[in-house]
Amino acid sequence: MPTNEELKALVCQAIDQRAREITGIAQHILENPEPGFKEHKTSRFVQEQFDKLGLPHKDDLALTGVKAWAEAGSRGPTVAVIGELDSMIVPGHVKAVPGTGAAHACGHHAQIAMMLGAAIGLTQSGVLRHLAGRLVFFAVPAEELIEVESRDGLRREGKIEFIGGKPELVRLGQFDDVDMAMMTHTTSSPEDRKIALSGTNNGLVVKRIQYIGRAAHAGGAPHLGINALNAATLGIQAIHALRETFRDGDTVRVHPIITRGGDAVSVVPADVRMETFVRARTTNAVLEWDRKVDRALRAGAMAVGAKVRITTIPGYLPLNNNQAMAAMYRVNGVGVVGEANIGPIAHRTSSTDMGDISQIMPAIQPYAGGATGTAHGTDFLVEDYDLAVITPAKVMAMTVIDLLAGGAAKAKEIIGTTKLPYTKDAYLKLVRSFAREEEWEE
Ligand SMILES: [Zn+2]
Ligand SMILES: [Zn+2]
Structure with missing residues (x-):
């Protein structure tokens, strides 16, 4: 029976032999970015890769997800290696698609390649027969919580229930046969060094807000109108007035945007729309601020006599990295990049639907470097594909x-x-309890 170290050497060798092909996968996806639940080309491309490896797969899960599997030599638990299919929308990004602005400004193209790299290492090296259990290689849709309005539309049409890919896959039973899960996210933060093991991430709920006023001639008869834009800006100011009461330990983040601010400059705005997230470190803190943000939003409507519709949509639960899995990942990471290149464990105030997975099974989402620029910014680019793709593929395998x-x-x-x-x-009962719609008018 070979030792773990011998098996690891075989897996790393198999990954190294096909390193150019594996990094080429990331570069291909970079050139073909698609936002969440619309990753049709990327999904087909992943299916082709699984076919090349001879792995059976189920397709079109939660619209675009692809799940392949491989049986080890004897029975045991199922471990999933996950990669996210979706791009961001960042119109000014150097690789943005003209028109849609879709761009891989979060490094998910590297994730799909590293997931496939791990699949190549584990299934093509002959090590499987020495392992017990089952491997799932899962390309999952829609991690980025964007295009809230159109996803809410899919939700109302019954095509999805949750606006994130992993909660939707959980609902559909696609994680029922998975016992533990891991993925690696790309990072461009120098303080993360080459590999970082995050401890926790914020959870969140999503809000769509509509202020309804009354249109009138903005110059001739503004007294006949009810200005929904003023209501919205007051709602935003009321949220700002609450910021001094955020507790540091809750790491609350509320960051509204106005998605419709008025229809013509000569008309008193009667339909103003906003979106916001309400993020915090714990589910209880998310729920506390969920209610307080609604109260602040109502205040804007109250002040000018407008009406406000608030739709609250379940977002993501906080991520709790499984520390035993993280410790194993760390040891393997040290083996590849060295102790000095491992970043610290910290809380992150961003959110991910890997958080939802971590609430129902042991799961980790460490980080691998190789990118530069600002995450979700116009300048985010993977520069070192070996570090961003090959290293995490090996460490996960x-x-x-x-x-x-x-x-x-x-x-x-x-x-x-x-x-x-x-x-x-x-879990499903909890996240379903977050969904609600309110219409408020004094
Ligand atoms: Zn992102
Ligand atoms: Zn991401």
Whole structure:
């Protein structure tokens, strides 16, 4: 029986042999960015890659998701290696698609390639027969919470229930056969060094807000109108007035945008629309600020006599990285990049639907470097594909070996000892309870 180190060497060798092909996958996806739930070309491309590897796969899960699997030599738990299919929308980005502005400004193109790189390493190196359990390679849609209005439309049409890919896949039962999950996100922050192991991330709810006033001639008869834009700006100011009461430990983030500000400059705005997230470190803090933000939004309507419609949509739960899995990932990361290149564990105030997965099974989302610029900015680019793709592919594949070698003893131990906040049913009940619609007028 080969040792774990021997198995890891075989896997890394298989990845190295096909390194150019694997980084080429990332570069191909970079040139063909598609935002969430619309990743049709990317999804087909991933299907082709799984076909080349001879892996069976299920397609069009939560519209565009692709899930492949491979059986190890004996029975055991299922470990999923995840990559996210979707791009951002950043019109000024150097790789943005003219017109739509779709661009990989968050590094998800590297994620799909590293997931496929891990699949190549684990399934083409001959190590599978020495492992116990099942591997799932999962290309998942729609991690970026953008295009809220059109996704809310899909939700109202019944095409999706949740506006993020992973919650939607959980609802559809596509994580029912997965016992633990991992992915690696790209980072451009120098303080993250080459590999960083995040501890926790903020959770969030999403709000669509519509202020309804009354149109009138803006010059001739503004006294006959009700200015919905003034109501909206007062609502935003009321949120600002609450900021001094945010507790530091809750890491609250509320960042509204106006998506429709008026229809013609000579008309008193009667239909003004906004979107915001309400983020915080714990689910309780998200719910506390969810209510307070609504109160502030009502105040804007109250002041000018407008009406406000607030639609609250479940977003993502906070991410809790499984520390036993993170420790394994760290050791393997040290093996590839060295101790000095491992970044610190910290709380992050951004959010991810990997958070939802981490509430129902042991899960991790560490970070790998190789990118420069600002995440979600016009200048975010992967510069070092070896670090951004090949390194995390190896580290994830090696972590899978640690979990599933020796009769999957480590995986079983982690599954047996991790106390999870929710079962799938309790999770779904909780996130469904966040959804509501309110129309308020004094
Ligand atoms: Zn992002
Ligand atoms: Zn991302």
